[in-house]
Amino acid sequence: MEMKIREIKTILTSPGRNYLIVKVTTENGITGYGDATLNGRELAVQSVIDNYLRDWLVGYNADRITDIWQMVFRGTYWRGGPVFMTALAGIDMALWDIKGKRAHMPLYSLIGGRCRDRAAVYYHAHGTKRDELIKRAKEMIKTGIKAIRYSFDIKDMHDQNVFYRQPHQDIKIKRIETDAIKNEGMWDSEVYIKNLLETTQELRNAVGTSMELIHDVHGRLTPIQAARLAKELEKYSLYFLEDPVDSNDKNGLQLVRNNSSTPIAIGELFNTIFDCEYILTNRLVDYIRVDISHFGGITPVLQISNFADVHSIKTAFHGPSDISPFAHAANIHIDLSIPNFGIQETFETDAVLEDVFDLPYCYKDGFITITDRPGLGVGFNEEAAQTYRYKKRYLPILRDDMGSVHNW
Ligand code: CS2
């Protein structure tokens, strides 16, 4: 049925974190929302949608999601990249939201129906000190959480005022940091490996086998360091080790694989199916964890999930606090309806988020479920969103003790 796109609008909001939301409205007044948040580069994505995609896509039939996706992806010739794929993801999610609302069906029904009643999740557990982390993990077990991604800050052995920053923590630690623009930290891989092994041993002893443990290396090790680490970690039976090497280094990943049976997960930095194709066909990972907002949306995530399934690889989609509830909801609909779902990353929700978003999902005993509201099922209060003003932020930079830039 013909159902033309009448309007495409972007909304920036910051209830605790910055989010860029895309709103698509059809001629007959159905609205769909999608997530186009790219941490630190929200304004760049907004410009692609407002200055490029909007005028082009208004007037197209909103029902033809695959055609619109192909047109924007292939038709633009210079394809891919996080900014462009995030813009496309925002549109794609909004179109699926519209389709669901029109059909009066939740997304999971539209894409094949549920394969399971609930989806297993993992939370982030961070401690500035090791004993703090262990205390936190034990508290989490009591609340029913069954899997954590653990991280900690590391005190420098020579300078007690310096901490090595662990992946993506907003905790204030003394670094070379001065403001939101010059956000720089220090890094030493050997100090990190030593601390990680000690921490993992203590954590495993403390939680026993009652908790699955995940660690995110954030692509900070060389292949040989990562191979050594993954081998040493075997005895602690991690659920998976994430991004042990730079995601672009496929031969480096192969080296880790050849030397260890620790399960590996990768994918949050990939933007197209072509970025993952070699890794999946060669079974270099056990879990694929693409980010629905940076990978072009629901349409390609369904495609990559099927492709991974053919290679006996499960999913563990990226689900940090820096993507909005529209992306989280889309993840969960897919988690519930694909055969090869593994685990879903999530985070503890800040109450302020619910001033703007009416969440359709809820967590219980380490699992997540979603309501049967149509489309993505997320309610969005646009007026409330306007009151949380966007705050410009940059991602941090890491440097080693010579001052050279290191992967963050
Ligand atoms: C991390 C992310 O969740 C993860 O696995 O790697 O938190 C990542 O650091 C952020 O999304 C960056 O914005």
Ligand code: MG
């Ligand atoms: Mg990660």
